[in-house]
Amino acid sequence: MQGLRFLWLALALWGAIHPMYYFLSYMAANEWSLGRLIDAWYVNESTTGLTWDLTIAAITLTIWVIAEVAVRRNWSGLWAIPATYCIGVSCGLPLYLYLRSRPVT
Template sequence: MSFMRWIYLGLAIWGAVHPMYYFMSYLAANDWSLGALIDAWYVNDSTTGLTWDLTIAAITLTIWIIAEVAVRRNWSALFAIPATYCIGVSCGLPLYLYLRSRPID
């Protein structure tokens, strides 16, 4: 495996674990209320702007993944879409780059 693939994989793992720590900490402190977590994303203009920034990035990444999968037939790259929406762009993007950079058969 190439050096860059290791970097992408490491970033995907970091992008899954680090943000999830904060999500789980918040949920544990707020009776596991998903509604409270979503409300916190819109508590002020700063968090609302960041939420929209990440939402637009997630949509853009999804369109890119689908477009490239249609051409390259790299079906495993589709795993990056649920990673993006269930964990975040910080996991989905490096995971996609990791899956995309595998040697083509």
């Protein structure tokens, strides 16, 4: 199980760094405008569909995290929620799986 746990952490780090590189590059080229970045997410039907896909996945992940934390009392799992909304599902989901897979004490 330790190998799988390491994989979740590696994916969470990759999910934080790789997308953020593109977000920051875009913002640097556009006067650090968050508004322009958000506008770019809706530039055509393809990006709009992807934006909604990720939004629905983020909401679903949030509900799952809250439901499991309420039962398991694994409070550290709540860190996945800000990771999901501040970075993305590509970070939040593997981070939650990493936090969830810690040894039970």
